[in-house]
Amino acid sequence: MKLFDPHIHMTSRTTDDYQAMAAAGIVAVLEPAFWLGQPRTHVGSFEDYFASLVGWERFRASQFGIRHFCAMALNPKEANDPNLVDWVLALLPRYLGKDGVVAVGEIGFDEVTPSEERCFAEQLELARRFELPVLVHTPHRDKKRGTERTLAMLREHRFPEERVLVDHNTEETLPLVLESGGWAGHSIYPRTKMDEERMVTLVQRHGAERILINSAADWGVSDPLKVPKTVARMRERGVDEETIETIVWRNPVAFFAQSGRLDLTELEKPATIDQRELWEGNSVLRGQTAVVRT
Amino acid sequence: MTASHLLGLLEPRLDPATREWLSRAGASSSGNALDASAFLEAFAMAGRRLGQKPLGTPEDTLAGLGLSLAPDTRTPALLGRVALLLRAQERLEPEGYEALVAACYRSGDNGERQAVLKTLPLLHHPERFLALARDACRTHVQPVFEAIACENPYPAAYFPESAFNQLVLKAVFTGVPLARVVGLERRHNSELARMAADYASERRAAGRDVPTDLTLLSPGASA
Ligand SMILES: [Zn+2]
Numbered sequence: 001m002k003l004f005d006p007h008i009h010m011t012s013r014t015t016d017d018y019q020a021m022a023a024a025g026i027v028a029v030l031e032p033a034f035w036l037g038q039p040r041t042h043v044g045s046f047e048d049y050f051a052s053l054v055g056w057e058r059f060r061a062s063q064f065g066i067r068h069f070c071a072m073a074l075n076p077k078e079a080n081d082p083n084l085v086d087w088v089l090a091l092l093p094r095y096l097g098k099d100g101v102v103a104v105g106e107i108g109f110d111e112v113t114p115s116e117e118r119c120f121a122e123q124l125e126l127a128r129r130f131e132l133p134v135l136v137h138t139p140h141r142d143k144k145r146g147t148e149r150t151l152a153m154l155r156e157h158r159f160p161e162e163r164v165l166v167d168h169n170t171e172e173t174l175p176l177v178l179e180s181g182g183w184a185g186h187s188i189y190p191r192t193k194m195d196e197e198r199m200v201t202l203v204q205r206h207g208a209e210r211i212l213i214n215s216a217a218d219w220g221v222s223d224p225l226k227v228p229k230t231v232a233r234m235r236e237r238g239v240d241e242e243t244i245e246t247i248v249w250r251n252p253v254a255f256f257a258q259s260g261r262l263d264l265t266e267l268e269k270p271a272t273i274d275q276r277e278l279w280e281g282n283s284v285l286r287g288q289t290a291v292v293r294t
Numbered sequence: 295m296t297a298s299h300l301l302g303l304l305e306p307r308l309d310p311a312t313r314e315w316l317s318r319a320g321a322s323s324s325g326n327a328l329d330a331s332a333f334l335e336a337f338a339m340a341g342r343r344l345g346q347k348p349l350g351t352p353e354d355t356l357a358g359l360g361l362s363l364a365p366d367t368r369t370p371a372l373l374g375r376v377a378l379l380l381r382a383q384e385r386l387e388p389e390g391y392e393a394l395v396a397a398c399y400r401s402g403d404n405g406e407r408q409a410v411l412k413t414l415p416l417l418h419h420p421e422r423f424l425a426l427a428r429d430a431c432r433t434h435v436q437p438v439f440e441a442i443a444c445e446n447p448y449p450a451a452y453f454p455e456s457a458f459n460q461l462v463l464k465a466v467f468t469g470v471p472l473a474r475v476v477g478l479e480r481r482h483n484s485e486l487a488r489m490a491a492d493y494a495s496e497r498r499a500a501g502r503d504v505p506t507d508l509t510l511l512s513p514g515a516s517a
Contacts, residue, residue, distance in 0.1 A: 098341065099403060
């Protein structure tokens with residue numbers, strides 16, 4: 001079964017992770033633009049970050065047979081820095097038209113401040129202009145209230161529900177998102193957010209429709225194999241294959257295909273890896289034997 | 295070559311809506327004048343609008359236009375972007391044009407960067423883009439490196455010796471067949487032969503095989 005991790009920050013992961021992910025069946029990832037732990041203080045840092053998402057990281061993933069897509073946005077945390085907001089929002093149109101960019105995200109709320117609200121609203125308009133779906137982050141603190149506010153915001157802006165993926169859901173927020181008509185993401189984390197056991201229970205209760213799971217792996221304590229691990233747990237607890245495949249492949253493909261930028265026939269084929277051309281030098285291969293698979 | 299030659303090759307393969315898009319791409323909404331931010335958006339969108347499936351355009355047809363491209367890079371997106379850059383040159387003062395080319399490269403994804411590098415030798419006074427071309431050789435993204443290093447007459451025509459030698463050695467390091475480096479025979483020099491021989495000796499000392507292409511650069515390398 002092919003797996004799609006629809007929320008993972010690969011720039012903070014190693015090539016060992018890429019190898020393990022490919023071995024576990026992950027063939028496509030979506031990397032949303034987010035913060036980097038250390039706050040950025042110059043628009044130029046965003047420019048280089050955005051460029052790396054469509055440049056180096058995309059190439060790095062391809063060397064392991066993994067297709068790398070991304071979502072671009074000014075994230076809610078850094079939307080609170082008045083020295084960045086206008087500049088980063090002005091930069092985004094230059095990146096939203098690019099090939100691997102299949103959504104606007106992560107947008108949404110962190111502390112629900114006026115500046116976050118303004119950036120959220122302006123980026124919904126950008127998504128409309130570039131005909132892209134949106135990936136919406138929900139706050140970790142005061143989660144239920146934050147999610148309600150998020151859904152209200154999307155309604156106020158009349159953003160089409162079927163083009164919204166609301167992420168980091170819990171038992172309390174999932175029914176709200178499904179009821180809104182949007183898609184619901186779940187970040188399976190070692191300690192916080194959501195775990196495998198609870199996720200299987202949610203799937204048994206709600207089924208597969210508009211439900212996605214991801215690792216949200218980043219630079220903190222997280223696990224890039226949470227999608228395959230949750231698949232294994234679903235199997236052990238008797239969830240049928242059709243349901244599993246819908247959650248880990250068909251749903252993310254269908255959601256991001258709304259961008260018009262997923263080549264569905266190409267996605268179904270195994271990716272071509274050719275590391276011969278990367279022998280030593282400055283590629284990710286440093287003297288190992290090259291892998292060739294066509 | 296002019297933009298219209300290339301557009302002439304491309305247009306019959308596009309549907310009417312895309313042809314219309316391409317004809318207006320990069321122009322400001324109020325008129326035909328070129329608008330830098332509209333251009334940068336169009337340059338990015340060309341990937342999606344024109345498509346990435348390689349065209350079966352024969353080598354000779356491209357050579358007739360002054361272009362040399364590996365078969366898998368003969369895509370409508372790449373040809374369209376080259377045409378957009380050539381057309382912009384006809385519409386902008388040199389200073390504004392240089393800034394535009396630099397911006398296309400700096401904020402470009404891998405495909406956009408490849409297109410900029412393929413366009414360089416076709417421009418007026420290509421030597422003014424030397425810094426950009428040399429910077430491209432420092433990339434770690436192999437397809438971008440190959441866009442400047444392979445099937446591209448620019449480095450042999452404009453690079454100083456040291457930069458050309460670095461490019462050739464990097465090609466060997468990354469497994470690019472040297473037959474793809476244009477003008478290598480003409481630009482070959484004794485320093486390059488020494489670098490190749492030293493590299494061969496480093497590999498032998500490490501117990502590794504010596505890439506056959508090294509012997510093309512330095513007859514002693516195989517010893
Ligand atoms: Zn995230």
